[in-house]
Amino acid sequence: MTCDGSSWEGRYWRRRCFVICLIILPLLFAGPRSVIAEEPIAGTSQFKVLTEQFCAECHSVDQAVEADLDLSQLSLDDLRKDAEATRRIMDVIEQREMPPEDAPQLSDQQRLQFLEELRAVFRQAIAHGGSGERTSIRRMNRFQYNNAVVDLFDLRCTVFTLPERAMRVHRNYFQPETGKMPEQVAVGNRPLGKSQMIEPRLAGVAAFPQDLRAEHGYDNRADHLSLSPMLMDELLKLGRSITQSPDFHPKQVGIWKSFFAKPSVDQDLGPVVRERLRRFLTRAFRRPADESLVDRYSSFVLSMIASGSDFPEAMKAAAAATISSPRFLYLYEGGSDQSSESSRSVSDFELATRLSFFLWGSAPDDTLLSLAESEQLHDDEVLNEQIDRLLRDRKLKRFCDQFPAQWLQLDRIVSSVPNRERFPSFYFSKYRSSMHMMMEPLLLFETVLIEDLPITQLIDSDFTYRSKKLSQSYAWLAEDGSNIKSTGGGVTVLNFQRIPVSDRRVGGVITNAAVMTMTSGPDRTQPITRGAWIASVIFNDPPEPPPADVPPLPEQPLVGEENLTIRERLAAHRERADCRGCHEQIDPLGFALENYDPVGHWRTEDEQGNTIDPSGQLFREYAFNDVVEFKDAILADPDRFCRAFAGHLMSFALARELGPKDRVALDQITQTVKDDGYKMKTLIRQIILSEPFRTR
Amino acid sequence: MSISRRTFLRGAGGAVLTLPWLESLAVGSEALAAQSTLRMAHFYVPIGVVRRGFFPGEQDDVIPKGNLGNVMKSLGKQNPNRNIKPLEQLTPTMQPLESLKTQVNLITGMDRTFQQGTDVHAQCASCYLSSARPYTIEGTAWPLDRTLDHLVADHVGTATPFRTLEFSCNSHRDNKESIYFDNISWYGTGHLAPSIRDPRKMYRRLFSNSEISRSRDITSLVLEDARDLQQELGGSDRKKFEEYFESIRAIEKQMDRLESMKHELSLVDFEEPTEAYLPRGDYIRLMGDLMVTALQTGLTNVATFMVGPERWDTPYMFDGLFDKPRSHHQMSHNQTKMIDDLLKVDQFHMEQFAYLVDKMANVDDGNGESLLDNTLFTYGSGLGDGSTHQYNDLPIVMAGGGKRLKKGQHINLPEGTPLANLWLTQAQVMGVEMKDFADSNGLVTEILS
Numbered sequence A: 001m002t003c004d005g006s007s008w009e010g011r012y013w014r015r016r017c018f019v020i021c022l023i024i025l026p027l028l029f030a031g032p033r034s035v036i037a038e039e040p041i042a043g044t045s046q047f048k049v050l051t052e053q054f055c056a057e058c059h060s061v062d063q064a065v066e067a068d069l070d071l072s073q074l075s076l077d078d079l080r081k082d083a084e085a086t087r088r089i090m091d092v093i094e095q096r097e098m099p100p101e102d103a104p105q106l107s108d109q110q111r112l113q114f115l116e117e118l119r120a121v122f123r124q125a126i127a128h129g130g131s132g133e134r135t136s137i138r139r140m141n142r143f144q145y146n147n148a149v150v151d152l153f154d155l156r157c158t159v160f161t162l163p164e165r166a167m168r169v170h171r172n173y174f175q176p177e178t179g180k181m182p183e184q185v186a187v188g189n190r191p192l193g194k195s196q197m198i199e200p201r202l203a204g205v206a207a208f209p210q211d212l213r214a215e216h217g218y219d220n221r222a223d224h225l226s227l228s229p230m231l232m233d234e235l236l237k238l239g240r241s242i243t244q245s246p247d248f249h250p251k252q253v254g255i256w257k258s259f260f261a262k263p264s265v266d267q268d269l270g271p272v273v274r275e276r277l278r279r280f281l282t283r284a285f286r287r288p289a290d291e292s293l294v295d296r297y298s299s300f301v302l303s304m305i306a307s308g309s310d311f312p313e314a315m316k317a318a319a320a321a322t323i324s325s326p327r328f329l330y331l332y333e334g335g336s337d338q339s340s341e342s343s344r345s346v347s348d349f350e351l352a353t354r355l356s357f358f359l360w361g362s363a364p365d366d367t368l369l370s371l372a373e374s375e376q377l378h379d380d381e382v383l384n385e386q387i388d389r390l391l392r393d394r395k396l397k398r399f400c401d402q403f404p405a406q407w408l409q410l411d412r413i414v415s416s417v418p419n420r421e422r423f424p425s426f427y428f429s430k431y432r433s434s435m436h437m438m439m440e441p442l443l444l445f446e447t448v449l450i451e452d453l454p455i456t457q458l459i460d461s462d463f464t465y466r467s468k469k470l471s472q473s474y475a476w477l478a479e480d481g482s483n484i485k486s487t488g489g490g491v492t493v494l495n496f497q498r499i500p501v502s503d504r505r506v507g508g509v510i511t512n513a514a515v516m517t518m519t520s521g522p523d524r525t526q527p528i529t530r531g532a533w534i535a536s537v538i539f540n541d542p543p544e545p546p547p548a549d550v551p552p553l554p555e556q557p558l559v560g561e562e563n564l565t566i567r568e569r570l571a572a573h574r575e576r577a578d579c580r581g582c583h584e585q586i587d588p589l590g591f592a593l594e595n596y597d598p599v600g601h602w603r604t605e606d607e608q609g610n611t612i613d614p615s616g617q618l619f620r621e622y623a624f625n626d627v628v629e630f631k632d633a634i635l636a637d638p639d640r641f642c643r644a645f646a647g648h649l650m651s652f653a654l655a656r657e658l659g660p661k662d663r664v665a666l667d668q669i670t671q672t673v674k675d676d677g678y679k680m681k682t683l684i685r686q687i688i689l690s691e692p693f694r695t696r
Numbered sequence B: 001m002s003i004s005r006r007t008f009l010r011g012a013g014g015a016v017l018t019l020p021w022l023e024s025l026a027v028g029s030e031a032l033a034a035q036s037t038l039r040m041a042h043f044y045v046p047i048g049v050v051r052r053g054f055f056p057g058e059q060d061d062v063i064p065k066g067n068l069g070n071v072m073k074s075l076g077k078q079n080p081n082r083n084i085k086p087l088e089q090l091t092p093t094m095q096p097l098e099s100l101k102t103q104v105n106l107i108t109g110m111d112r113t114f115q116q117g118t119d120v121h122a123q124c125a126s127c128y129l130s131s132a133r134p135y136t137i138e139g140t141a142w143p144l145d146r147t148l149d150h151l152v153a154d155h156v157g158t159a160t161p162f163r164t165l166e167f168s169c170n171s172h173r174d175n176k177e178s179i180y181f182d183n184i185s186w187y188g189t190g191h192l193a194p195s196i197r198d199p200r201k202m203y204r205r206l207f208s209n210s211e212i213s214r215s216r217d218i219t220s221l222v223l224e225d226a227r228d229l230q231q232e233l234g235g236s237d238r239k240k241f242e243e244y245f246e247s248i249r250a251i252e253k254q255m256d257r258l259e260s261m262k263h264e265l266s267l268v269d270f271e272e273p274t275e276a277y278l279p280r281g282d283y284i285r286l287m288g289d290l291m292v293t294a295l296q297t298g299l300t301n302v303a304t305f306m307v308g309p310e311r312w313d314t315p316y317m318f319d320g321l322f323d324k325p326r327s328h329h330q331m332s333h334n335q336t337k338m339i340d341d342l343l344k345v346d347q348f349h350m351e352q353f354a355y356l357v358d359k360m361a362n363v364d365d366g367n368g369e370s371l372l373d374n375t376l377f378t379y380g381s382g383l384g385d386g387s388t389h390q391y392n393d394l395p396i397v398m399a400g401g402g403k404r405l406k407k408g409q410h411i412n413l414p415e416g417t418p419l420a421n422l423w424l425t426q427a428q429v430m431g432v433e434m435k436d437f438a439d440s441n442g443l444v445t446e447i448l449s
Helices: A013-028 A047-054 A061-067 A076-080 A083-094 A108-128 A142-153 A229-244 A256-260 A269-285 A291-306 A311-322 A348-359 A366-373 A380-392 A394-407 A410-415 A439-450 A468-473 A513-518 A527-538 A566-573 A577-591 A627-636 A638-654 A660-675 A680-689 B003-010 B019-023 B030-034 B092-103 B148-156 B199-207 B212-232 B235-267 B280-297 B328-332 B335-361 B419-429
Strands: A167-170 A184-189 A463-466 A494-500 A616-618 A622-624 B039-045 B083-086 B104-111 B165-168 B186-188 B302-306 B375-381 B394-400 B409-418
Touching (some): A076 A083, A076 A108, A083 A108, A083 A660, A108 A660, A167 A439, A184 A439, A229 A311, A256 A269, A256 A311, A269 A366, A291 A311, A291 B212, A311 B212, A348 A366, A348 A394, A348 A638, A348 A680, A380 A394, A380 A680, A394 A410, A394 A439, A410 A513, A439 A513, A439 A680, A463 A468, A527 A566, A527 A577, A616 A627, A622 A627, A638 A660, A638 A680, A660 A680, B039 B148, B092 B104, B092 B335, B092 B394, B104 B419, B148 B302, B148 B419, B165 B199, B235 B280, B280 B335, B328 B335, B335 B375, B335 B394, B394 B419, B409 B419
Parallel strands (some): B104 B409
Antiparallel strands (some): A167 A184, B104 B394
C-alpha cells in the first residue's frame, strides 16, 4: 500500500514536460549555439563549475535513467529559453531538495551565488517567453451554471442541489458584512448528512453531471470543461425545464415583473420587448447586447406572440434560449491570441466577469456591469471598492463552497471507511463521524476569510469550531476523556460552537480529524499519503510519482521486520538514490503526523506497540521534535506557505495552471501580503490586482 | 430486477425485434437495406489483469510484488514471435468463454506506448482507443487523438440517431478522479465524449425523447449567437469553440432520426430501470443489455463500454465475490497477498463479457445472421498488468464479425506490435478507408478471412 493512492501517483504533468524540455533542448540548440553567443552575466559564470562539482554524479548522460535529468549538456543559454526549467532548478536549490542529504553540499555562499545567477537567467527567460499563459474559452461548470441562473432570474430557490457544495448554511450564520463569524453556527453536510440534499429548488429540473476536479487543480479548469452533444442536449432541455418548471412563477422569480409579466395594454409591445431583452441579455451574456442580438431575440418573441403564444410564454422561450446560448454558457475573452502588449489588458466587462466568477462563482451583478459600461472598473480605486463590496456580500458563500474544499481535497473523506471493529466510535446510528469532521476545516477557512485573519491561522489556529459529536473525536485532548459524554450527535442540522484552542496539537487545516482520517487507510495511517497531501496542499509542490521498480512496502511487515516502526521500514525501503530525492521531502512531512491514528486520535504508540518518533527536518532546515514544532517549522518561513497558498488561489481565480510568468506575480503578491500581516483579504485583493488577473 | 426485461431480452432474437423492423430503420441509406450493418463495440477492463491467470504459458511466472510503479514491462517472458494456434485449452480467466471459444480470438503480444508526462494510470483508459504517436499532439500531456470509435462512427454513424454511445459501470459517488479515468471515448484531444454511468439516464437518453423536438425553435436562435461569437474569438479559442457547433449539429441530426424511428422505438419492450440498488453484476449486465439493445435497434452502430473506472481506489461491492467493499486498484498492487481475489475479479469481468457475447449471438440480425456476426466486439485492457503498469503485452479478446473474420485462434503477435494495428484493421473491416491509425505499422491480417 505504500505507493498506493491517487495523491501519490497523481502529479503535475508540467513537471514532466520540464524534464522533457531539459533533455530535448540541448539537442535543439546544439547547432545555433555559436550564433547565440554566451552572454556573460556579471562576474564569471559559476553554473558549469557548480553543476559539475555537485550535480554531475547523478545528473549526467550515463546516469540520466536514474536522475531523469541531464545537466551535463545544459547551458545557461538553454535555460534562458525555458523559464519553467530554470524555476524548477531554482526551487530545488532554494528548498534544499538538492543535492540530496548524503551528497556533498553547497556552501551557503555557493548556494547564493548559484541562485543569483539563475535568477538573472530566469528574468531573461521570462522576457523571452512573451505573454505567458492565457485562459482559454471554457464552458461554465455545473456549480457556476446553477449560480448564474439563480442570479439572472433572481430566483428565490436553487436550480439544483449540489453535493459539491459540502457545507450547507442553516439559520443564516454566514454574514460576511459583519466581519465576524458568530460564536455558534448551524450547518449541514450535504454529501454525508441526513436529508441535507432536500432544499427549495425548481421541481422537474435535473442536474447535469458534476464536473470533476483536475488532478492538482480545480473544477473550473478550462482544459477540463468541454461540450459534447450529450451535454448540449441536456443543456437545451435544461433551459426549457427551468423556465417551464411549476416553481418558475412570479413569487419565485425576482425579475418576473420587469421581464416576464405582460406590459399594460396601452404600451406598444415592440419597444417594450426590445428594452427588456436588452437589459436581460446584457446581464446574461456579461457584455453589452448589440442591436442585431436584440433584434434577433425580439423578433423571436414577437413572432411567437403573433402566432398565439401569450406574453410570458414567449418571454420564457427567449429566456430558455438565452441560457442555452454559448454566450451564456461559455466564459471567454475576445481578441486574438497574439495581442499587442497594450491590448492584453482585459476589458472592463471581462474584468467584471473574472471578478465575480472568482469570488461569487457567478456572473457580475448590475453594479459591476454598470461600472464596466462606464469604463471605471479598471481604475484601482474603483476596483478596490468593488473587491471590498464583493467580499462583504453573502454571495461570497459560493467562493467558500468551492475553493476551500477543493484546495484541501476534502471530498476524499466522503469515501473514508475506517475499520469498524477498531474504530467503533467513528460510526453512530447509521452515519459516520466524518459528517461532522468535514465541517471543521471549512468553518475555520470561512472564519479566517470573513474576519480577515492572517493565513497563518490556517496552519496553526487559536480557535476552532466543534460540535458535541466532533468533540468526541477530540476526547483525547481532555485530561480525562471519560467526562465527554457520548451524545447521539446531529445528523441533519449540526450545531458548532467556536472554542479557543490552547493545545496546539489541534487547530489549523492539517491536524484536524477530517484530514487525518481521509489520508489514512481503513486499518493504518499512510504517512506517505499524508506527506504527499502536505506537499501538494500546503506547499503547492505535488510529488512526482515513484520512479521505476520501487521495492514496495508490504501491507504486513516482512519476517524479521515485525518490530520495526513504519519509519524504520520505510527507511530500508528508500535506500535507492532515485527514491531518496522525493522521499526525503515527503516522508518527514507524513511522519510528523504519525501521532494521529487513522481517525485522527492522538496516540504515542503505533500498531506494533513501538513508540512513535515524529521528529524530522522541514526542507532540511528547520528541525522539529513533535507536531507542534512541525507547525512552528512551517511558520518559520511563512512566505513559503503564503506563496504556495497564493498559487492555489491564483490558479483557481484564473481557471488554469500557472506558468512561469505567474510566478513573478506570486513573488510580488507574497511581499505585499507579508507587509500587511499575511491577511487573507489582502491576499485575495492582491491576486485580483495582479497582472495575470488583469491581462489575458 | 425486472422480469419482463429479462424475458424480453432472453428471447430477443425472436418476437419483438426482427428483420423487417431493422429494414425499416435504414433511414436514408440504401446500402444499409442491402446488406447488414456492421457495428463495433469495445469492452474495456480497467487496471490490467493477473497475467498468470489470463495468458497461456504464464501460469508459473513470478507474481508481481506490490506496486511495481513504473516497471512497465512484463516480469515473465513472452514468446517474441508470431505464433498462431487454435484456441483450445482456455486459461482460468478465460474460462467463462468456454462455450464461445470458437467465436473469439485471443490476441496477445500487442503493445502501446506510454507518453511521459502524466500519471501512469491516466493514459490507460483515456488513450486506449487512440494511442497517438508520443509527442505528436500539441498542447496536451496525453497522446490522445480522436479515438477509434469516433473515426469509425464518422463512417458508420452518420445515419443513426446517436453517432456513438458511451457506457461506464462506475458507481462511485465520490469524485476523486479526473475525467481521464472514466472515459475511453474522445472526440479529440481535451474533448471528451462523456460516458453515462446511470442506467436510468441511459434508458431515458435512448427511449424518452418526447421533449426533444420542443427545443428545436430555440436551437436556431442560439446558433446565430454562436456564429457571432465565433467571429470574436482568437484562433485557439475558435478551434475549441468548434465543439459547440459539432454538438448542435449532432443534436439536430439526432432529433431528425429519432423522430423517424418513433414508431419502432415504441415497440421496444424494455422496462425503465428503477432507482433501486443493483448488485454489481446485475448493474453491469443491465448497462450491457442497454448497449445490446441500442446496437440491435440501430440507435447507434458504435459503442464503448467500461466495466469499471480506471484506478479510482475507492472500494465498492463486488456482490457475490466478497463480503466487503473492495478496491480493484488496491488488489492489483497487492498481488502477492490478494492474487486469488484479483483473479476472481478478472474472471467476473470476463463473465460479463461472455454474457454480452452470448447475448449478441442470440439476437437475430436478419439474413440468418446474428447481431454478433455483424459486430466487432473487443475485450481489452489498457494495461498488461496492474502492478507493473506495463503498456505492453495487453490482454485482448476479439469476438464477432461473422464470416468476415477467422475465429477460434490464439494469435500471438511479434514483440512490439502496436495495438493500433488491430484498431486499424478493425477500422478497415468497418469500411473506413484508412491507411494508418495512430502509431500503427501494419495490419493484423491474422484475423481476416
